[in-house]
Amino acid sequence: MSTPRKQVILGAYLGGVNHHTAWWHPDAGSQIDFGAFEHTARTAERGKFDFFFLAEGLILRERAGKIFDQDIIGRPDTFTVLASLAAVTEHLGLAGTINTTFNEPYELARQFASLDHLSGGRAAWNVVTSFDAFTGQNFRRGGYLDPADRYERAEETLNAVRALWDSWHAEDLAADKASGQFLARPDAGEFSFRGSQFDIAGRFTVPRSPQGRPVVLQAGVSPRGRAFAAANADAIFSPYGSLPEAANFYRDIKSRAVEAGRGADDIKILPSASFVLGDTEAEAIEKYHVLRDEQVTGQTALILLEQIWNRDLSGYDPEGPVPAIDPDPDGPPIIQGRAFVHQDRFATAERLRQVAEAKKLTLREVVADQFERGPLVGTPAQVAEQIDTFVQSDGSDGFILGSHLVPWGLDEFVDRVVPLLQDRGALRTHYTGTTLRDNLGLPNVRFDTKFSADV
Ligand SMILES: Cc1cc2nc3c(=O)[nH]c(=O)nc-3n(C[C@H](O)[C@H](O)[C@H](O)COP(=O)(O)O)c2cc1C
Numbered sequence: 512m513s514t515p516r517k518q519v520i521l522g523a524y525l526g527g528v529n530h531h532t533a534w535w536h537p538d539a540g541s542q543i544d545f546g547a548f549e550h551t552a553r554t555a556e557r558g559k560f561d562f563f564f565l566a567e568g569l570i571l572r573e574r575a576g577k578i579f580d581q582d583i584i585g586r587p588d589t590f591t592v593l594a595s596l597a598a599v600t601e602h603l604g605l606a607g608t609i610n611t612t613f614n615e616p617y618e619l620a621r622q623f624a625s626l627d628h629l630s631g632g633r634a635a636w637n638v639v640t641s642f643d644a645f646t647g648q649n650f651r652r653g654g655y656l657d658p659a660d661r662y663e664r665a666e667e668t669l670n671a672v673r674a675l676w677d678s679w680h681a682e683d684l685a686a687d688k689a690s691g692q693f694l695a696r697p698d699a700g701e702f703s704f705r706g707s708q709f710d711i712a713g714r715f716t717v718p719r720s721p722q723g724r725p726v727v728l729q730a731g732v733s734p735r736g737r738a739f740a741a742a743n744a745d746a747i748f749s750p751y752g753s754l755p756e757a758a759n760f761y762r763d764i765k766s767r768a769v770e771a772g773r774g775a776d777d778i779k780i781l782p783s784a785s786f787v788l789g790d791t792e793a794e795a796i797e798k799y800h801v802l803r804d805e806q807v808t809g810q811t812a813l814i815l816l817e818q819i820w821n822r823d824l825s826g827y828d829p830e831g832p833v834p835a836i837d838p839d840p841d842g843p844p845i846i847q848g849r850a851f852v853h854q855d856r857f858a859t860a861e862r863l864r865q866v867a868e869a870k871k872l873t874l875r876e877v878v879a880d881q882f883e884r885g886p887l888v889g890t891p892a893q894v895a896e897q898i899d900t901f902v903q904s905d906g907s908d909g910f911i912l913g914s915h916l917v918p919w920g921l922d923e924f925v926d927r928v929v930p931l932l933q934d935r936g937a938l939r940t941h942y943t944g945t946t947l948r949d950n951l952g953l954p955n956v957r958f959d960t961k962f963s964a965d966v
Contacts, residue, residue: 516936519902520746520779520909520951522564522606523555523921527583530806530815531785531884533915540918543585545595547918552596555603558925559939561950562604562635563596564911565589569610570646572848574814575823581811582849590622597630604947606635606728612661613641613650616671616709623725624676624717632721632946637728638744640665640736645847662735667706669727669743678702679719722946723956728781732854741767745953746779749907752885757782757906777954779908784885785915788923792889799888802915807879815878818846819859829875833864884913894924895931902937 527542528534534542541547552563567589572582589607596605605626609619619636627634640661641647644654656664683699685692703712729740730748740747741764751757765775787802789795807815809829817824820838823845827834838856853859867877887894887910901907914920932938944950 517902517908518939518952519898519932519937520781521555521558521560521938522562522604522781522909522911523551523560524564524566524783524911524913525551525917526566526913527568527586529582530811530882531913531915532917533802533806534917535805536916538919539916542917543587545592548592548596549599550918551921552600552603554921554925556600558921558929559933559942560603561909562606562633562947563593563600564606564637565592565608566637567608567610567639568848569613569641570649570848572846573645574817574847575845579814579846582814590626593626593634594629597626597633600630600633602633602942602950604633604635604726604950605630606637606726608637608639608730610639610641611665611668612656613647614668616668616675616704617711617713617715619668620672620675620715621717623672624720627720627722627725628717632948634720634722635726635728635745635947637730637748638665638669639730642850643844643847645844658733659735662739664708666739666743667708670706671704671709671711673724674702674704675715676720676724678715679717681719681723684718722948726947726951726953730850737764737767738771740764741778742771742773744778745948745951746781746908748911749780749782751906752782752784752883754901754904754906757901758904761905761907774954776952779951779953781909781911782885782907783911783913784887785883785913786887786894786924786928787915788889788891788894788927790890792893795889795893799886803879803883806915807875807882809875812875812878814846815882816863816874818849819853819856819863821845821856827874830873833860833867833874833877835864885910891927891931895928895935895937898928899932899935899937 525548526532533539555563568583568586572579589609593605593607623634623636647654678700683695685695700715702715726745727743728746729744732750747764749757749760751760761780764778764780768778769775787795787799789798812829813824813827820834821842821844822839824834838860840856863877863881866881872880887897898910902909929938933940942950948955
């Protein structure tokens, strides 16, 4: 019997203004009006995507103490947006990035359980820890946790949230009109959780939600982040767009999940990607180069490099070579508020120098080339092939797609690439599950389990 084709998981991502978007394009709309979110989500649902995804940034980004105004400006609150989208979609998962460093378990559990109820079982939480103390300035306690302690807090937060979700059994809400009995058990919602970060006990206000536990995603690449995801998450973001690196990450995460006592299929691996389509390959490549050159200006290229070098590079010529000096990881941070995804600054700097040399690229060109989110470029048939091959070769279990043109960019993908993926048998033609968990092929949560609360 032949093995069934792996199904491609698709998420739709709507980012703010940054070097991946083309906000200045004559056809670009608002990044913040509800209509933009609504259109993208409805289009994703039309294309049978698994979920709509929102990232989160809790502070405006700065360069050397000044706002960098072309970088993720104006992000509305995640829960407000996702709750509104629940009303205008029927099947699409609704995934929000929410930080564990600045939020309390009770609030988090209540918000995600509420979203799960409102959407009929479509809520997902992308657990992030935040990457810098600078973000903490906007919060009551300030930037108060070292990176190492943030995962401890994340782990406890997630465990506490699960204890809260599990504090109601499936049948606790009897609401029996005949007998007048409302609660089936007097202890419904009772919880206690004790750890190094929290000491909480009380009654949780939200009964079991349709998914039992909303889906958990994770975005983080450090060894601690990987271990956390492998033990806890239903899906992890992959920062790798090239197949060999992506396949290494894939194998690493899946084997860590098995070591943690889970099934390899219980965690899905999802890189983010952008796409550019053309009627011919040459047209797509041409469009891609024009767009990239417009998105990555000289100033943007220097700022993206400063994030790695942590030095003022404003004196460098964007059309000259990559700086020969080394990064300065220990200096005061020059770029603030941007997630740092390069684990080894020296190795990254060296790689950029080598790529620039090998491909004969200027500083700006090498940044444009290397800072892309796994670009899928070609005719619709070529892009469908690229996606399917990547997934069938275990580079990932799917993709989170963002378009440079908000909010209409995804239409082209759904109209032209989705049918080809469906023809290949790699993407559903209709939704079969009722919850996000079902659609992602994740194991169901047993509703009678109480999470073991005390750690
Ligand atoms: C692909 C990717 C996407 C991320 N998206 C966000 C985000 O939207 N909001 C956020 O606060 N952090 C985001 N982060 C950063 C994580 O918050 C932060 O890097 C992580 O939790 C720290 O863990 P690490 O050291 O394991 O990377 C992202 C990280 C990666 C790798």
